[in-house]
Protein backbone atom coordinates (compact mmCIF):
# COMPACT_ATOMS: atom_id res chain seq x y z
CA UNK A 1 0.00 0.00 0.00
CA UNK A 2 1.32 3.47 -0.81
CA UNK A 3 0.30 6.54 1.17
CA UNK A 4 1.26 10.02 0.05
CA UNK A 5 2.17 12.50 2.74
CA UNK A 6 2.04 16.28 2.29
CA UNK A 7 5.09 18.36 3.05
CA UNK A 8 3.84 19.41 6.46
CA UNK A 9 3.73 15.82 7.64
CA UNK A 10 7.05 15.25 5.99
CA UNK A 11 8.52 17.96 8.23
CA UNK A 12 6.82 16.72 11.40
CA UNK A 13 7.47 13.08 10.79
CA UNK A 14 10.85 13.48 9.16
CA UNK A 15 9.96 11.03 6.44
CA UNK A 16 10.11 10.94 2.68
CA UNK A 17 7.38 12.38 0.49
CA UNK A 18 5.79 9.07 -0.29
CA UNK A 19 5.40 6.39 2.28
CA UNK A 20 5.68 2.87 1.15
CA UNK A 21 4.93 -0.19 3.16
CA UNK A 22 2.33 0.92 5.65
CA UNK A 23 2.52 -1.95 8.08
CA UNK A 24 -0.16 -3.03 10.50
CA UNK A 25 1.14 -5.05 13.39
CA UNK A 26 0.27 -6.09 16.93
CA UNK A 27 0.84 -3.31 19.44
CA UNK A 28 2.95 -4.11 22.46
CA UNK A 29 2.99 -2.99 26.08
CA UNK A 30 5.43 -0.24 25.18
CA UNK A 31 2.69 1.33 23.00
CA UNK A 32 0.09 1.69 25.78
CA UNK A 33 1.27 5.16 26.85
CA UNK A 34 1.18 6.61 23.33
CA UNK A 35 -2.16 5.02 22.46
CA UNK A 36 -3.76 6.35 25.63
CA UNK A 37 -2.34 9.82 24.96
CA UNK A 38 -3.83 9.81 21.45
CA UNK A 39 -7.16 8.59 22.79
CA UNK A 40 -7.22 11.36 25.40
CA UNK A 41 -6.40 13.96 22.75
CA UNK A 42 -9.27 13.06 20.44
CA UNK A 43 -11.84 12.25 23.14
CA UNK A 44 -11.13 15.68 24.64
CA UNK A 45 -13.09 17.13 21.69
CA UNK A 46 -16.30 15.43 22.88
CA UNK A 47 -18.27 17.77 25.18
CA UNK A 48 -18.99 15.12 27.86
CA UNK A 49 -15.36 14.00 28.00
CA UNK A 50 -14.09 17.58 28.04
CA UNK A 51 -16.09 18.14 31.22
CA UNK A 52 -14.57 15.00 32.74
CA UNK A 53 -11.03 15.99 31.84
CA UNK A 54 -11.40 19.35 33.56
CA UNK A 55 -11.35 17.61 36.95
CA UNK A 56 -7.95 16.04 37.84
CA UNK A 57 -9.54 13.14 39.73
CA UNK A 58 -12.03 12.31 36.97
CA UNK A 59 -9.30 12.74 34.40
CA UNK A 60 -7.14 10.18 36.23
CA UNK A 61 -10.11 7.84 36.43
CA UNK A 62 -10.75 8.22 32.69
CA UNK A 63 -7.08 7.57 31.90
CA UNK A 64 -7.06 4.42 34.03
CA UNK A 65 -10.25 3.31 32.27
CA UNK A 66 -8.50 3.69 28.89
CA UNK A 67 -5.55 1.64 30.18
CA UNK A 68 -7.92 -1.02 31.56
CA UNK A 69 -9.63 -1.24 28.18
CA UNK A 70 -6.30 -1.60 26.42
CA UNK A 71 -5.85 -4.88 28.25
CA UNK A 72 -9.36 -6.01 27.28
CA UNK A 73 -8.71 -5.51 23.55
CA UNK A 74 -6.63 -6.90 20.73
CA UNK A 75 -4.45 -3.91 19.92
CA UNK A 76 -2.89 -3.16 16.54
CA UNK A 77 -0.90 -0.25 15.20
CA UNK A 78 -0.31 1.15 11.75
CA UNK A 79 3.38 1.86 11.34
CA UNK A 80 4.94 4.24 8.86
CA UNK A 81 8.71 4.70 8.85
CA UNK A 82 8.96 2.97 12.20
CA UNK A 83 6.50 5.33 13.87
CA UNK A 84 2.95 4.76 14.95
CA UNK A 85 0.64 6.40 12.40
CA UNK A 86 -2.61 5.04 13.80
CA UNK A 87 -4.08 2.30 15.91
CA UNK A 88 -6.99 -0.10 16.06
CA UNK A 89 -8.51 -1.85 19.04
CA UNK A 90 -10.78 -4.87 18.63
CA UNK A 91 -12.70 -5.99 21.65
CA UNK A 92 -14.17 -9.47 21.87
CA UNK A 93 -17.41 -9.80 23.79
CA UNK A 94 -17.69 -12.28 26.62
CA UNK A 95 -19.64 -15.39 25.56
CA UNK A 96 -20.23 -13.95 22.08
CA UNK A 97 -18.62 -15.51 19.05
CA UNK A 98 -21.15 -13.86 16.76
CA UNK A 99 -19.59 -10.42 16.71
CA UNK A 100 -16.51 -8.47 17.66
CA UNK A 101 -16.46 -4.76 18.45
CA UNK A 102 -14.19 -2.05 17.11
CA UNK A 103 -13.39 -0.37 20.38
CA UNK A 104 -11.33 2.43 18.88
CA UNK A 105 -9.65 3.49 15.68
CA UNK A 106 -7.45 6.56 15.47
CA UNK A 107 -5.12 8.02 12.87
CA UNK A 108 -2.54 10.67 13.70
CA UNK A 109 -4.16 14.07 12.93
CA UNK A 110 -1.48 15.00 10.42
CA UNK A 111 -1.87 11.77 8.51
CA UNK A 112 -5.64 11.72 8.12
CA UNK A 113 -7.38 11.53 4.76
CA UNK A 114 -4.65 9.41 3.20
CA UNK A 115 -6.16 5.97 3.44
CA UNK A 116 -4.71 4.81 6.76
CA UNK A 117 -8.15 4.65 8.44
CA UNK A 118 -9.49 2.60 5.52
CA UNK A 119 -6.52 0.24 5.75
CA UNK A 120 -7.06 -0.25 9.48
CA UNK A 121 -10.77 -0.96 8.95
CA UNK A 122 -10.06 -3.47 6.21
CA UNK A 123 -7.50 -5.09 8.45
CA UNK A 124 -10.15 -5.31 11.20
CA UNK A 125 -12.58 -6.98 8.82
CA UNK A 126 -10.01 -9.49 7.61
CA UNK A 127 -8.94 -10.29 11.15
CA UNK A 128 -12.50 -10.74 12.34
CA UNK A 129 -14.04 -12.68 9.51
CA UNK A 130 -12.57 -16.10 10.18
CA UNK A 131 -14.27 -16.26 13.57
CA UNK A 132 -17.11 -13.75 13.60
CA UNK A 133 -20.20 -12.93 11.61
CA UNK A 134 -20.45 -9.24 12.41
CA UNK A 135 -18.25 -6.30 13.20
CA UNK A 136 -19.89 -3.68 15.37
CA UNK A 137 -18.84 -0.22 16.45
CA UNK A 138 -20.19 2.89 18.11
CA UNK A 139 -19.80 6.38 16.71
CA UNK A 140 -20.96 9.75 17.93
CA UNK A 141 -23.50 11.23 15.51
CA UNK A 142 -21.48 14.43 15.14
CA UNK A 143 -18.27 12.63 14.05
CA UNK A 144 -18.69 13.25 10.32
CA UNK A 145 -15.30 11.97 9.07
CA UNK A 146 -15.65 8.66 10.91
CA UNK A 147 -19.28 8.22 9.81
CA UNK A 148 -18.33 8.81 6.19
CA UNK A 149 -15.55 6.28 6.45
CA UNK A 150 -17.90 3.65 7.90
CA UNK A 151 -20.66 4.39 5.40
CA UNK A 152 -18.19 4.08 2.55
CA UNK A 153 -17.16 0.66 3.83
CA UNK A 154 -20.76 -0.56 4.06
CA UNK A 155 -21.59 -0.18 7.75
CA UNK A 156 -25.17 0.61 8.63
CA UNK A 157 -27.06 1.74 11.66
CA UNK A 158 -28.95 -1.06 13.36
CA UNK A 159 -31.25 1.47 15.07
CA UNK A 160 -30.81 -0.39 18.32
CA UNK A 161 -28.60 2.22 19.92
CA UNK A 162 -30.34 4.43 22.43
CA UNK A 163 -31.26 8.00 21.73
CA UNK A 164 -31.59 10.33 24.65
CA UNK A 165 -34.16 13.06 25.28
CA UNK A 166 -33.59 15.56 28.04
CA UNK A 167 -36.89 16.76 29.50
CA UNK A 168 -36.43 20.32 30.59
CA UNK A 169 -40.01 21.41 31.31
CA UNK A 170 -43.04 19.38 32.36
CA UNK A 171 -46.63 20.69 32.26
CA UNK A 172 -48.62 20.61 35.51
CA UNK A 173 -51.60 18.67 34.24
CA UNK A 174 -50.69 15.13 33.21
CA UNK A 175 -54.00 13.39 33.86
CA UNK A 176 -54.41 9.91 32.46
CA UNK A 177 -57.65 8.27 31.33
CA UNK A 178 -56.63 4.67 30.51
CA UNK A 179 -55.82 1.99 33.05
CA UNK A 180 -52.03 2.10 33.10
CA UNK A 181 -49.96 0.37 35.78
CA UNK A 182 -46.24 0.09 36.48
CA UNK A 183 -45.42 -3.26 38.05
CA UNK A 184 -42.05 -3.72 39.73
CA UNK A 185 -40.05 -6.63 38.27
CA UNK A 186 -36.46 -7.81 38.55
CA UNK A 187 -33.99 -10.48 37.48
CA UNK A 188 -34.83 -12.81 34.62
CA UNK A 189 -38.40 -11.56 34.40
CA UNK A 190 -37.13 -8.04 33.78
CA UNK A 191 -34.62 -9.20 31.16
CA UNK A 192 -37.22 -11.19 29.23
CA UNK A 193 -39.80 -8.40 29.40
CA UNK A 194 -37.23 -5.88 28.10
CA UNK A 195 -36.09 -8.23 25.35
CA UNK A 196 -39.60 -9.09 24.16
CA UNK A 197 -40.65 -5.48 23.80
CA UNK A 198 -37.33 -4.32 22.34
CA UNK A 199 -37.31 -7.06 19.72
CA UNK A 200 -40.92 -6.33 18.73
CA UNK A 201 -40.04 -2.64 18.41
CA UNK A 202 -37.03 -3.37 16.19
CA UNK A 203 -38.98 -5.85 14.07
CA UNK A 204 -41.94 -3.54 13.57
CA UNK A 205 -39.72 -0.83 12.09
CA UNK A 206 -37.04 -2.89 10.39
CA UNK A 207 -38.38 -6.39 9.76
CA UNK A 208 -37.71 -9.91 10.93
CA UNK A 209 -34.10 -10.06 9.68
CA UNK A 210 -33.12 -7.07 11.78
CA UNK A 211 -34.87 -8.64 14.75
CA UNK A 212 -32.63 -11.70 14.39
CA UNK A 213 -29.47 -9.65 13.97
CA UNK A 214 -30.33 -7.44 16.91
CA UNK A 215 -31.06 -10.46 19.05
CA UNK A 216 -27.81 -12.23 18.26
CA UNK A 217 -25.57 -9.18 18.45
CA UNK A 218 -26.94 -6.74 20.98
CA UNK A 219 -29.11 -8.25 23.67
CA UNK A 220 -27.26 -8.77 26.91
CA UNK A 221 -28.55 -10.62 29.93
CA UNK A 222 -27.27 -7.87 32.22
CA UNK A 223 -29.41 -5.27 33.91
CA UNK A 224 -27.94 -2.16 35.40
CA UNK A 225 -27.61 -3.03 39.07
CA UNK A 226 -28.41 0.51 40.16
CA UNK A 227 -31.70 0.73 38.29
CA UNK A 228 -35.21 -0.44 39.13
CA UNK A 229 -37.31 -2.12 36.46
CA UNK A 230 -41.03 -2.04 35.73
CA UNK A 231 -43.37 -3.86 33.40
CA UNK A 232 -45.93 -1.46 31.98
CA UNK A 233 -49.40 -2.97 31.98
CA UNK A 234 -52.44 -1.51 30.22
CA UNK A 235 -55.78 -3.16 30.98
CA UNK A 236 -53.94 -6.32 32.16
CA UNK A 237 -51.86 -6.60 28.93
CA UNK A 238 -48.07 -6.19 28.83
CA UNK A 239 -47.49 -2.84 27.11
CA UNK A 240 -43.91 -1.83 27.75
CA UNK A 241 -40.76 -1.85 29.83
CA UNK A 242 -39.04 0.86 31.80
CA UNK A 243 -35.95 1.02 33.96
CA UNK A 244 -35.21 4.03 36.14
CA UNK A 245 -31.95 5.09 37.72
CA UNK A 246 -31.17 8.06 39.89
CA UNK A 247 -27.62 9.17 39.30
CA UNK A 248 -26.71 12.14 41.44
CA UNK A 249 -29.13 14.86 40.33
CA UNK A 250 -30.28 13.22 37.13
CA UNK A 251 -33.05 10.70 36.65
CA UNK A 252 -32.10 8.42 33.84
CA UNK A 253 -34.83 6.34 32.26
CA UNK A 254 -34.79 3.65 29.59
CA UNK A 255 -38.24 3.24 28.11
CA UNK A 256 -39.76 1.18 25.34
CA UNK A 257 -43.42 0.75 24.50
CA UNK A 258 -44.89 -2.10 22.51
CA UNK A 259 -45.23 -1.04 18.83
CA UNK A 260 -48.93 -1.93 18.73
CA UNK A 261 -49.49 1.12 20.94
CA UNK A 262 -47.37 3.66 19.06
CA UNK A 263 -49.34 6.64 17.76
CA UNK A 264 -52.33 5.86 19.97
CA UNK A 265 -53.94 7.67 22.90
CA UNK A 266 -52.67 4.90 25.17
CA UNK A 267 -49.10 5.84 24.25
CA UNK A 268 -49.84 9.40 25.36
CA UNK A 269 -51.26 8.15 28.65
CA UNK A 270 -48.33 5.82 29.34
CA UNK A 271 -45.82 8.59 28.64
CA UNK A 272 -47.73 11.04 30.85
CA UNK A 273 -47.82 8.57 33.72
CA UNK A 274 -44.16 7.74 33.29
CA UNK A 275 -43.14 11.38 33.42
CA UNK A 276 -45.44 12.05 36.33
CA UNK A 277 -43.89 9.15 38.26
CA UNK A 278 -40.31 10.12 37.66
CA UNK A 279 -40.75 13.77 38.48
CA UNK A 280 -41.50 12.82 42.11
CA UNK A 281 -38.63 14.08 44.23
CA UNK A 282 -36.93 15.46 41.14
CA UNK A 283 -33.87 17.62 41.66
CA UNK A 284 -32.20 17.63 38.24
CA UNK A 285 -33.37 16.94 34.69
CA UNK A 286 -34.96 13.75 33.40
CA UNK A 287 -33.15 11.84 30.69
CA UNK A 288 -35.32 9.45 28.73
CA UNK A 289 -33.50 6.99 26.49
CA UNK A 290 -35.29 4.98 23.84
CA UNK A 291 -34.05 2.80 20.99
CA UNK A 292 -33.87 4.68 17.70
CA UNK A 293 -36.64 2.48 16.32
CA UNK A 294 -38.99 4.13 18.83
CA UNK A 295 -37.50 7.61 18.76
CA UNK A 296 -39.89 9.15 16.22
CA UNK A 297 -43.00 8.09 18.05
CA UNK A 298 -41.79 9.25 21.47
CA UNK A 299 -40.69 12.59 20.13
CA UNK A 300 -44.20 13.15 18.67
CA UNK A 301 -45.79 12.29 22.03
CA UNK A 302 -43.53 14.64 23.98
CA UNK A 303 -44.58 17.51 21.74
CA UNK A 304 -48.27 16.58 22.07
CA UNK A 305 -48.18 16.67 25.87
CA UNK A 306 -46.23 19.93 25.79
CA UNK A 307 -43.13 18.62 27.49
CA UNK A 308 -40.17 20.74 26.58
CA UNK A 309 -37.46 18.33 25.50
CA UNK A 310 -34.11 18.34 23.72
CA UNK A 311 -32.68 15.43 21.82
CA UNK A 312 -29.06 14.89 22.81
CA UNK A 313 -26.38 13.98 20.28
CA UNK A 314 -26.32 10.22 20.42
CA UNK A 315 -23.97 7.37 19.83
CA UNK A 316 -24.93 5.29 16.84
CA UNK A 317 -24.40 1.55 16.87
CA UNK A 318 -23.13 0.48 13.45
CA UNK A 319 -22.80 -3.02 12.12
CA UNK A 320 -21.40 -4.87 9.13
CA UNK A 321 -22.01 -8.46 8.16
CA UNK A 322 -18.75 -10.12 7.28
CA UNK A 323 -18.38 -12.63 4.52
CA UNK A 324 -16.31 -15.76 4.53
CA UNK A 325 -16.93 -16.81 8.12
CA UNK A 326 -17.57 -20.41 8.93
CA UNK A 327 -20.43 -19.90 11.39
CA UNK A 328 -24.01 -20.54 10.42
CA UNK A 329 -25.93 -17.42 9.45
CA UNK A 330 -28.46 -16.22 12.06
Ligand SMILES: CC(C)(COP(=O)(O)OP(=O)(O)OC[C@H]1O[C@@H](n2cnc3c(N)ncnc32)[C@H](O)[C@@H]1OP(=O)(O)O)[C@@H](O)C(=O)NCCC(=O)NCCS
Pocket residue numbers: 042104105106107108111112113114115116117118119138139140143144145146148149150152
Ligand atom coordinates in the same frame (compact mmCIF):
# COMPACT_ATOMS: atom_id res chain seq x y z
C1 LIG B 1 -11.95 8.48 11.47
C2 LIG B 1 -10.47 8.36 11.12
C3 LIG B 1 -9.90 7.11 11.78
C4 LIG B 1 -10.37 8.20 9.58
O1 LIG B 1 -9.01 7.94 9.25
P1 LIG B 1 -8.35 8.46 7.89
O2 LIG B 1 -7.01 7.86 7.74
O3 LIG B 1 -8.44 9.93 7.82
O4 LIG B 1 -9.38 7.82 6.82
P2 LIG B 1 -9.14 7.62 5.27
O5 LIG B 1 -8.04 8.50 4.78
O6 LIG B 1 -8.98 6.17 5.01
O7 LIG B 1 -10.50 8.18 4.68
C5 LIG B 1 -11.54 7.32 4.46
C6 LIG B 1 -12.84 8.07 4.28
O8 LIG B 1 -13.20 8.73 5.48
C7 LIG B 1 -13.89 9.93 5.16
N1 LIG B 1 -13.13 11.06 5.69
C8 LIG B 1 -11.84 11.08 6.10
N2 LIG B 1 -11.54 12.32 6.55
C9 LIG B 1 -12.64 13.07 6.41
C10 LIG B 1 -12.97 14.43 6.70
N3 LIG B 1 -12.07 15.25 7.26
N4 LIG B 1 -14.21 14.87 6.45
C11 LIG B 1 -15.14 14.02 5.92
N5 LIG B 1 -14.89 12.74 5.62
C12 LIG B 1 -13.66 12.27 5.86
C13 LIG B 1 -13.98 10.00 3.66
O9 LIG B 1 -15.18 9.37 3.24
C14 LIG B 1 -12.81 9.16 3.25
O10 LIG B 1 -12.96 8.57 2.00
P3 LIG B 1 -12.73 9.40 0.65
O11 LIG B 1 -11.44 10.11 0.83
O12 LIG B 1 -12.74 8.36 -0.40
O13 LIG B 1 -13.90 10.33 0.60
C15 LIG B 1 -9.67 9.62 11.51
O14 LIG B 1 -10.33 10.76 11.02
C16 LIG B 1 -9.44 9.78 13.01
O15 LIG B 1 -8.47 9.27 13.55
N6 LIG B 1 -10.35 10.52 13.68
C17 LIG B 1 -10.25 10.74 15.13
C18 LIG B 1 -10.56 9.51 15.91
C19 LIG B 1 -11.96 9.05 15.62
O16 LIG B 1 -12.89 9.85 15.55
N7 LIG B 1 -12.11 7.72 15.53
C20 LIG B 1 -13.39 7.11 15.27
C21 LIG B 1 -14.06 6.77 16.54
S1 LIG B 1 -15.64 6.09 16.23
